[in-house]
Amino acid sequence: MSFDLEAYLVERRCAVDEALERALPPADAYPPRLHEAMRYSVFAGGKRLRPILVIAGAEAVGGRMGDVLPTACAFELIHTYSLIHDDLPAMDDDDYRRGRPTSHRVFGEAMAILAGDALLTHAFGLVVANFAGGTRPLGVLPEVLSEIVAAAGSPGMIGGQAVDVESAGNVVAPETLEYIHTHKTGALIGAAVRVGALLAGASRPALEALSRYGTRVGLTFQIVDDILDVEGSLESLGKTAGSDRRKRKVTYPGYHGLEASRARAAALTREGQAALTALGPAAEPLVALADFALNRKA
Numbered sequence: 001m002s003f004d005l006e007a008y009l010v011e012r013r014c015a016v017d018e019a020l021e022r023a024l025p026p027a028d029a030y031p032p033r034l035h036e037a038m039r040y041s042v043f044a045g046g047k048r049l050r051p052i053l054v055i056a057g058a059e060a061v062g063g064r065m066g067d068v069l070p071t072a073c074a075f076e077l078i079h080t081y082s083l084i085h086d087d088l089p090a091m092d093d094d095d096y097r098r099g100r101p102t103s104h105r106v107f108g109e110a111m112a113i114l115a116g117d118a119l120l121t122h123a124f125g126l127v128v129a130n131f132a133g134g135t136r137p138l139g140v141l142p143e144v145l146s147e148i149v150a151a152a153g154s155p156g157m158i159g160g161q162a163v164d165v166e167s168a169g170n171v172v173a174p175e176t177l178e179y180i181h182t183h184k185t186g187a188l189i190g191a192a193v194r195v196g197a198l199l200a201g202a203s204r205p206a207l208e209a210l211s212r213y214g215t216r217v218g219l220t221f222q223i224v225d226d227i228l229d230v231e232g233s234l235e236s237l238g239k240t241a242g243s244d245r246r247k248r249k250v251t252y253p254g255y256h257g258l259e260a261s262r263a264r265a266a267a268l269t270r271e272g273q274a275a276l277t278a279l280g281p282a283a284e285p286l287v288a289l290a291d292f293a294l295n296r297k298a
């Protein structure tokens with residue numbers, strides 16, 4: 001029987017949402033407006049792809065969902081903070097995200113910035129909390145933290161965002177486009193898979209295979225995001241379509257055309273899936289998630 005991705009996603013989304021509910025301060029905790037803003041964006045209905053990749057990364061090397069849930073939630077908080085800040089007037093100035101008015105539209109700019117800052121900070125607390133109780137060898141904690149710092153910080157997501165902001169409206173080299181996409185989006189996605197596997201005690205060869213997978217799926221995800229911005233709508237995407245062109249963003253279809261972009265995304269997906277062969281059936285969810293990243297409509 002073929003792998004049932006839909007059932008897999010429903011079960012893990014549910015577990016992630018319950019864990020996020022427990023992990024975040026209640027909305028009425030003082031100062032309530034801040035905690036309300038944090039919860040508003042986290043529970044606005046994202047796909048939960050990054051936390052699910054943490055879980056699937058762990059499962060691919062014999063780990064269990066329950067052992068990595070706090071860190072899976074940390075990835076969702078980092079991702080959500082990046083969306084809140086990306087939508088700010090100083091960045092993309094977007095009005096809709098995840099089908100709702102953006103954080104700064106509802107809570108004002110200052111509170112949106114602070115909600116993003118608080119989510120990022122809270123994420124690191126969750127990573128450390130994953131080691132509480134002594135069930136997990138502490139030896140892997142420095143490597144887990146280094147991976148996340150590199151993926152979310154200036155060598156990763158923020159570096160990619162900085163070059164993206166600087167490049168808007170300019171003609172850039174193909175290497176610059178590749179840098180933006182692999183860093184702005186790919187770094188956190190790749191780290192999610194690796195960190196899940198690290199927490200589950202992956203061997204070095206398994207980690208290398210998962211890295212090859214993660215970099216390819218991460219880049220695919222952003223290429224598809226660029227394509228959806230051309231082809232999608234506010235209803236299907238939950239955010240304003242066509243914004244890349246209006247903001248003169250550097251995109252894959254803008255540079256290479258739609259057909260070549262689709263072909264590159266499909267080729268990367270196949271390469272990423274092929275990298276997992278040695279991991280056997282335990283990697284089935286990751287194989288299916290690569291197809292999901294390629295074929296998604298939102």
Ligand code: GRG
Nearest residue numbers: 046047048049082083085086098161184185225
């Ligand atoms: C502002 C610090 C800072 C970083 C910004 C990742 C990023 C860097 C900005 C987010 C804006 C954006 C369009 C990034 C590309 C990554 C991407 C496709 C985000 C949307 O991710 P999904 O589709 O969203 O997984 P959901 O809502 O489903 O979680």
